[in-house]
Amino acid sequence: MSKGKKILEIKDLKRDFIMGSETVHALRGISFDVDAGEFVTIMGSSGSGKTTLLNILGCLDKPSIGNYFLDGVDVKQLSRDELAMLRNHKIGFVFQSYNLLPRTTALENVELPLLYNKEIGSAERRERAVHALEAVKLADRFDHTPSQLSGGQQQRVAIARALVNEPVMILADEATGNLDSRTSYEIMALMQELNTTQGKTIVFVTHEPDIAMFSSRTIQLRDGMVQKDSRNENIRKAKEVLAGLPVTDDY
Amino acid sequence: MSLANLIRIALKALQRNKLRAFLTMLGIIIGVGSVIAMVAIGQGSKQSIHDQLSNMGTNMITVQPASNLNGGVRIAGTSFQTLTLKDIVALKASVKNISELSPAVTSRGQAINGALNWPTTMSGVSPEYLDIRKLSLRDGIAFTENDVRTSAKVCLIGQTVIDNIFPNGENPVGKVIRFGHIPFQIIGVLAAKGFNSFGQDQDDILIAPYTTVQKRILATIYYSNIYASAVDENSTQVAVAEITQTLRDSHRLRSFEDNDFNVRTQQELIATLSSTSGLLTVLLTVVAGISLVIGGIGIMNIMYVSVTERTKEIGLRMSIGARGKDILMQFLMEAVIISITGGIIGVLLGIISTQVVTLTLGWPTIVSESSVILSFAVCAVTGIFFGYYPAQKASRLDPIEALRYE
Numbered sequence: 001m002s003k004g005k006k007i008l009e010i011k012d013l014k015r016d017f018i019m020g021s022e023t024v025h026a027l028r029g030i031s032f033d034v035d036a037g038e039f040v041t042i043m044g045s046s047g048s049g050k051t052t053l054l055n056i057l058g059c060l061d062k063p064s065i066g067n068y069f070l071d072g073v074d075v076k077q078l079s080r081d082e083l084a085m086l087r088n089h090k091i092g093f094v095f096q097s098y099n100l101l102p103r104t105t106a107l108e109n110v111e112l113p114l115l116y117n118k119e120i121g122s123a124e125r126r127e128r129a130v131h132a133l134e135a136v137k138l139a140d141r142f143d144h145t146p147s148q149l150s151g152g153q154q155q156r157v158a159i160a161r162a163l164v165n166e167p168v169m170i171l172a173d174e175a176t177g178n179l180d181s182r183t184s185y186e187i188m189a190l191m192q193e194l195n196t197t198q199g200k201t202i203v204f205v206t207h208e209p210d211i212a213m214f215s216s217r218t219i220q221l222r223d224g225m226v227q228k229d230s231r232n233e234n235i236r237k238a239k240e241v242l243a244g245l246p247v248t249d250d251y
Numbered sequence: 252m253s254l255a256n257l258i259r260i261a262l263k264a265l266q267r268n269k270l271r272a273f274l275t276m277l278g279i280i281i282g283v284g285s286v287i288a289m290v291a292i293g294q295g296s297k298q299s300i301h302d303q304l305s306n307m308g309t310n311m312i313t314v315q316p317a318s319n320l321n322g323g324v325r326i327a328g329t330s331f332q333t334l335t336l337k338d339i340v341a342l343k344a345s346v347k348n349i350s351e352l353s354p355a356v357t358s359r360g361q362a363i364n365g366a367l368n369w370p371t372t373m374s375g376v377s378p379e380y381l382d383i384r385k386l387s388l389r390d391g392i393a394f395t396e397n398d399v400r401t402s403a404k405v406c407l408i409g410q411t412v413i414d415n416i417f418p419n420g421e422n423p424v425g426k427v428i429r430f431g432h433i434p435f436q437i438i439g440v441l442a443a444k445g446f447n448s449f450g451q452d453q454d455d456i457l458i459a460p461y462t463t464v465q466k467r468i469l470a471t472i473y474y475s476n477i478y479a480s481a482v483d484e485n486s487t488q489v490a491v492a493e494i495t496q497t498l499r500d501s502h503r504l505r506s507f508e509d510n511d512f513n514v515r516t517q518q519e520l521i522a523t524l525s526s527t528s529g530l531l532t533v534l535l536t537v538v539a540g541i542s543l544v545i546g547g548i549g550i551m552n553i554m555y556v557s558v559t560e561r562t563k564e565i566g567l568r569m570s571i572g573a574r575g576k577d578i579l580m581q582f583l584m585e586a587v588i589i590s591i592t593g594g595i596i597g598v599l600l601g602i603i604s605t606q607v608v609t610l611t612l613g614w615p616t617i618v619s620e621s622s623v624i625l626s627f628a629v630c631a632v633t634g635i636f637f638g639y640y641p642a643q644k645a646s647r648l649d650p651i652e653a654l655r656y657e
Contacts, residue, residue: 055651058570060569060654061651081574084572084575084577085572085574087571087572089572093570093571095654099563099566099567102267103266103267104263112568112571113572115256115260116568116571116573116574116577117572118253161571165571165572
């Protein structure tokens with residue numbers, strides 16, 4: 001994946017919702033590009049259009065007006081089924097509430113996206129799931145079900161699930177929102193590692209300003225518009241922050 | 252998604268809720284099991300009625316005196332005396348489709364052997380009667396035309412009578428017993444036939460030449476019945492028509508007058524009883540079928556609950572690339588697995604309970620292949636039919652809303 005290749009292209013994106021007789025303008029014209037290998041955080045307070053943008057970026061929703069190209073594919077032209085296929089091939093979701101299947105082992109949870117990919121047989125599916133779990137350092141937890149894992153471990157299984165289909169972009173939605181600060185830093189350290197060593201493009205939606213410090217670029221939304229789009233020249237290393245935390249902080 | 256993966260996912264989902272899956276299945280199990288057991292019992296009783304009647308002789312035709320007007324008063328058929336030797340002669344002369352013919356008179360009375368006695372029935376018949384009724388002798392010989400001509404005091408004895416008046420197991424052949432005041436020599440022993448389908452003991456009988464019973468016991472010239480055998484089963488209807496016409500002529504009935512006799516065949520009896528038990532089979536099957544539908548509704552109910560409960564899972568699956576069709580197939584597969592597994596267990600349970608009924612109650616049963624195949628097919632269809640709407644509901648969920656569902 002060469003640096004500089006455009007993964008996301010958003011041009012004058014608008015999204016309106018019709019609520020009864022009123023039209024709510026959730027997004028009022030957003031434009032930005034994301035290059036391969038970038039680690040972008042999208043920030044904004046409640047009602048800023050963050051969630052709407054995330055749904056569109058994740059190909060769960062389509063814009064009312066404007067264009068969205070994901071890895072060169074015009075999302076607006078696609079049907080419901082084609083969107084599903086696009087999500088399967090090009091996007092890895094990480095959710096705030098992990099969304100793992102209960103009473104299902106970590107390995108099976110990670111295999112899940114590949115079940116919806118016809119080109120991958122069962123042997124390759126198993127191999128890739130094992131590989132993904134090793135990448136998130138859960139090689140010893142294959143057979144554990146979500147209830148046997150801590151929150152941080154569950155989120156790492158979810159990240160492995162997002163990695164397993166080798167997406168062009170990992171889309172994280174408040175991925176540290178349910179975790180304590182130490183575990184949050186652990187997850188961010190993992191994200192940074194995936195970004196720097198494996199060159200994964202990451203789009204991280206959050207409302208926590210200290211999370212944004214770990215990314216290479218921050219896009220601030222306000223009232224459905226881009227308020228600020230800034231490169232972060234001074235990226236903090238989550239590993240270093242983690243090392244600096246006092247041991248007693250870990251309850 | 253491949254079928255193997257689909258089945259695997261469905262099985263995994265069902266495993267997560269084993270008890271619930273089983274309870275849902277139970278409706279189908281009971282439904283299918285009862286359909287199979289009910290049909291088996293119905294078919295079995297139908298077959299056994301047919302067998303018993305065949306045993307009595309399927310070609311047999313019975314002529315009975317019928318009720319008739321006598322000066323405006325209707326007289327019961329049995330007390331009305333119309334059948335005489337003249338009829339026998341006429342029938343022998345003009346009916347071509349019967350092979351054998353026997354008049355019959357009956358008399359109730361006590362069979363007496365020394366100090367022992369037993370109330371029984373003496374049938375006065377011709378030697379052909381044994382063939383017509385498919386009776387055979389276990390011991391001794393049958394009486395002959397000569398015995399009929401001479402009104403010989405000889406008789407054949409049934410097992411029940413032997414049991415009661417020869418309780419010590421001595422051979423009754425050659426012994427002389429009394430029936431009423433008349434001594435009869437026993438010349439043969441009838442092979443036991445047991446009870447017929449109406450609960451009559453077919454072995455509680457003495458058989459003697461009809462002339463003997465008519466002249467020496469009843470002092471009558473009338474017959475209580477005429478038995479005949481059609482040449483084969485298919486010519487029974489023709490024989491009935493011939494007999495009817497011959498007897499009308501013989502009784503000089505005018506065209507507007509009703510028959511003063513009834514001609515009955517075993518076919519009529521078989522048809523009547525078969526249709527009764529056939530109706531019973533249909534009713535039992537309908538009841539069982541209703542329980543199958545209730546089982547299906549149970550599946551539908553649980554699938555709806557399951558879809559609501561797993562809204563978040565559906566949202567997740569959609570977000571990682573499941574199409575609406577994949578979700579539809581997943582839930583449909585769960586419903587079909589529940590119904591088909593229930594169907595298989597139900598079939599086995601139905602067969603087992605049928606065997607249990609046969610062994611414990613002694614009811615005849617026939618597990619018909621068609622009922623097994625049919626109820627199994629109905630099961631699969633039930634799963635698809637009742638599973639479709641919940642599955643469709645699941646497949647149409649909006650992934651955004653499903654993911655945020657709490």
